[in-house]
Amino acid sequence: MNKIILIIKREYFSRVKKKSFLVMTFLVPMLIIGMYALIFALSIQGGNNIPAVEVIDESGIFNKGLENKKSATFRKSELSLVEAKQKVIQNEDAFVLYIPGNISNGGTIEMFSQKKAGISVISTIESQLNDQMRTKMLADAGIDVLTLDKIKPKLSVVSKELTLEGEKDSSSGAAMAVGFAAAILIYMSLFIYGIQVMRGIIEEKTSRIVEVVISSVKPFQLMMGKIVGIGLVGLTQFLLWITLSLGLMTVASQIMFKGKMDQIKSEVPMNKQAAAVSIDGPGMDIIKAIQTVDWTYILPIFIIFFLGGYMLYSALFAAVGSAVESDTETQQFMLPITLPLLFTYIMSFSFIVNNPDSSLSFWLSIIPFTSPIAMMVRLPFGVPNWELALSIILLIAGFIFTTWLASRIYRVGILMYGKKVSFAELGKWFMYKE
Amino acid sequence: MLSIRNIVKQYAKHRALDDVSIEIEKGSVFGLLGPNGAGKTSLIRIINQITAPDQGEILLNGEKLNPSHISKIGYLPEERGLYKKMEIGDQMLYLAQLKGLSKADATSRIRYWFEKMGIQSWWNKKVEDLSKGMQQKVQFIATVVHNPELIILDEPFSGFDPVNAQLITNEILELNQKGATIIFSTHRMESVEQLCDSIALIHKSKKILDGKVKDIKDLYRNNTYKIAYSGVLDSVESSLFTINEEKKDEKGSHLTIQINPGFSSNDVLKFLIPKVQVTELTEIVPSMNDIFIQNVKN
Numbered sequence: 108m109n110k111i112i113l114i115i116k117r118e119y120f121s122r123v124k125k126k127s128f129l130v131m132t133f134l135v136p137m138l139i140i141g142m143y144a145l146i147f148a149l150s151i152q153g154g155n156n157i158p159a160v161e162v163i164d165e166s167g168i169f170n171k172g173l174e175n176k177k178s179a180t181f182r183k184s185e186l187s188l189v190e191a192k193q194k195v196i197q198n199e200d201a202f203v204l205y206i207p208g209n210i211s212n213g214g215t216i217e218m219f220s221q222k223k224a225g226i227s228v229i230s231t232i233e234s235q236l237n238d239q240m241r242t243k244m245l246a247d248a249g250i251d252v253l254t255l256d257k258i259k260p261k262l263s264v265v266s267k268e269l270t271l272e273g274e275k276d277s278s279s280g281a282a283m284a285v286g287f288a289a290a291i292l293i294y295m296s297l298f299i300y301g302i303q304v305m306r307g308i309i310e311e312k313t314s315r316i317v318e319v320v321i322s323s324v325k326p327f328q329l330m331m332g333k334i335v336g337i338g339l340v341g342l343t344q345f346l347l348w349i350t351l352s353l354g355l356m357t358v359a360s361q362i363m364f365k366g367k368m369d370q371i372k373s374e375v376p377m378n379k380q381a382a383a384v385s386i387d388g389p390g391m392d393i394i395k396a397i398q399t400v401d402w403t404y405i406l407p408i409f410i411i412f413f414l415g416g417y418m419l420y421s422a423l424f425a426a427v428g429s430a431v432e433s434d435t436e437t438q439q440f441m442l443p444i445t446l447p448l449l450f451t452y453i454m455s456f457s458f459i460v461n462n463p464d465s466s467l468s469f470w471l472s473i474i475p476f477t478s479p480i481a482m483m484v485r486l487p488f489g490v491p492n493w494e495l496a497l498s499i500i501l502l503i504a505g506f507i508f509t510t511w512l513a514s515r516i517y518r519v520g521i522l523m524y525g526k527k528v529s530f531a532e533l534g535k536w537f538m539y540k541e
Numbered sequence: 542m543l544s545i546r547n548i549v550k551q552y553a554k555h556r557a558l559d560d561v562s563i564e565i566e567k568g569s570v571f572g573l574l575g576p577n578g579a580g581k582t583s584l585i586r587i588i589n590q591i592t593a594p595d596q597g598e599i600l601l602n603g604e605k606l607n608p609s610h611i612s613k614i615g616y617l618p619e620e621r622g623l624y625k626k627m628e629i630g631d632q633m634l635y636l637a638q639l640k641g642l643s644k645a646d647a648t649s650r651i652r653y654w655f656e657k658m659g660i661q662s663w664w665n666k667k668v669e670d671l672s673k674g675m676q677q678k679v680q681f682i683a684t685v686v687h688n689p690e691l692i693i694l695d696e697p698f699s700g701f702d703p704v705n706a707q708l709i710t711n712e713i714l715e716l717n718q719k720g721a722t723i724i725f726s727t728h729r730m731e732s733v734e735q736l737c738d739s740i741a742l743i744h745k746s747k748k749i750l751d752g753k754v755k756d757i758k759d760l761y762r763n764n765t766y767k768i769a770y771s772g773v774l775d776s777v778e779s780s781l782f783t784i785n786e787e788k789k790d791e792k793g794s795h796l797t798i799q800i801n802p803g804f805s806s807n808d809v810l811k812f813l814i815p816k817v818q819v820t821e822l823t824e825i826v827p828s829m830n831d832i833f834i835q836n837v838k839n
Contacts, residue, residue, distance in 0.1 A: 113638050121627060315622030319683065322589040322616045323639035522591070524620070535553055 111328045118336025136351040160202040166210045173235050178227040195219045282487040289409045290483035300341045301424035308428030317521045326518040334421045415502035416479025419509050426513035429520030430528045451477040455484040463488035475505025542567035542722050548597035557583040559746040572737035573726040579743045581726045612641040615689035619696045623668045630664035640687040654682045693724045730829035761832050764800040765825040772817035
């Protein structure tokens with residue numbers, strides 16, 4: 108037992124002390140914050156390059172003209188279609204919207220420009236035109252628009268979670284996002300840390316240090332020490348990421364919130380609208396949503412399923428590492444490991460999301476090889492406690508099984524040099540006596 | 542010290558060791574000889590409890606081999622290796638602690654050995670920054686740092702330059718004088734002839750010969766002598782001996798003879814001295830290599 112702790116310590120500290128670990132630990136939260144800041148900045152700025160659209164209206168329906176929005180501005184044009192087209196050819200910043208005369212019964216309106224108009228520009232135009240058209244058609248049908256507006260109902264549903272502790276706001280959207288993010292994180296980290304285990308074993312095997320070490324400890328101790336040590340590295344990294352991200356996010360949102368207030372005060376009226384739109388934009392939404400997620404529920408489950416899945420798969424990675432002598436030889440053995448992971452990943456985001464309570468989803472979240480990812484996706488939709496418990500128990504049984512399987516291959520594999528190995532060979536190793 | 546009794550080790554279709562029994566005395570330097578693939582490494586791995594035999598047993602100091610013996614054995618594998626990116630001091634500490642030393646003990650022992658080898662300044666170096674010969678020195682220290690009673694060296698001199706090979710040889714002999722039992726495993730028979738008290742020859746998974754080096758050599762002596770002389774020998778024919786080879790050059794004349802049963806080298810000298818000036822007479826003792834080849838051929 109003492110020796111296994113020595114091994115865990117070595118595996119852990121030799122990785123945590125590496126520069127690449129520090130870089131990853133700080134870079135990832137920075138990237139998350141950076142992305143968050145970028146979205147924020149873009150939403151405030153709107154556009155330096157707002158297209159000015161000239162509107163040729165032959166139908167005469169849109170006399171009021173189009174309203175200027177943050178994505179585009181509009182101006183009525185007196186040019187004929189031919190002249191306007193000529194202008195577009197000469198001027199690369201020109202946008203011309205052509206509304207033909209016979210539009211009353213629906214039809215196509217054309218936009219001419221050298222640069223392709225963005226989706227937001229097109230959708231602004233579409234919604235404005237349709238609105239005005241609708242108003243006109245209502246009027247034509249003898250319905251008073253003002254009356255209609257008055258009787259427009261304004262109901263909204265707010266979801267409140269009711270438990271013994273009282274009621275609170277919940278945002279199923281945020282819970283879902285966190286669940287999905289957790290599933291993706293588990294998917295990626297199973298690979299990242301599993302491959303670290305495999306590489307570590309290949310390194311020990313090719314450098315032959317393994318023979319010195321296993322003359323002192325049992326191969327099983329060495330394998331488990333490595334798996335546990337690297338698992339702790341992963342856990343450390345996650346905890347650092349979570350604390351750093353949350354910390355930075357709080358600081359960043361404070362700064363940005365203050366900055367935005369200043370900006371609103373100083374901005375010219377033209378941009379006022381744009382700024383006002385973004386005050387409830389991504390920034391506040393994210394923070395509000397994060398506050399509604401039940402972290403004390405999700406976090407422990409995430410960690411249990413990460414660790415369980417990691418132990419299960421890294422044992423298999425360890426077996427592969429012991430059988431080969433270089434990274435390039437690993438491919439044929441990797442397939443049976445990556446296949447179930449990839450399958451679950453694809454199923455999770457195509458099927459489970461839409462049918463979280465179907466029996467297939469249930470089984471995917473119960474079977475140990477698929478549960479670490481599938482359960483995370485199902486979690487936001489509500490999973491009964493007994494299912495969670497069953498899944499966790501099976502996951503533990505699963506990693507005990509794979510560890511046993513892997514250790515039987517490992518003990519033979521690490522001492523086999525210079526041999527091309529097949530699956531049949533692995534089977535033989537498995538059957539070897541001590 | 543070490544009794545290897547009727548060991549059998551079977552891999553799938555290949556029998557690596559077939560009923561091998563060897564006795565190794567305490568304080569001896571023992572040579573485990575045999576060509577590549579004979580089964581030496583399999584046997585060593587069994588002694589190190591890396592693998593277990595299918596049949597037979599091994600006793601260390603009269604006790605059946607068990608995990609408590611790990612700290613009493615030091616093993617230098619044929620395939621050398623260290624963690625390339627780890628600092629040497631840390632690495633030595635790690636390996637010594639795995640052998641069961643406390644951290645404080647390990648530190649002082651490592652210091653002692655580093656000083657002895659004159660490599661104190663290497664403590665914070667990484668293995669990948671050392672030359673191959675330097676790495677071997679470090680690995681040798683890792684083998685003996687826990688003061689093992691039994692030291693097993695698999696092809697110890699491969700990769701050493703002559704200076705370091707001599708240095709390591711001296712260290713090994715010193716450890717032996719202090720009471721450690723040494724097992725050399727090698728396919729280069731000549732390299733251990735001078736060092737070993739006893740040997741065992743393994744060939745094709747079987748032990749084909751073992752015993753004290755002197756006894757074995759005596760067994761394989763066949764009364765062959767080399768004689769150098771000056772002068773002219775008219776008639777070399779004699780009932781005393783048969784001539785294997787006759788040679789003449791500027792330095793003088795040489796004879797290789799086999800003395801017939803019932804006579805000794807003194808009889809030959811008596812026969813020659815009246816006739817010529819004898820400058821040299823030496824017995825040609827078969828080398829381990831010759832003995833080995835002779836055995837393998839049979």
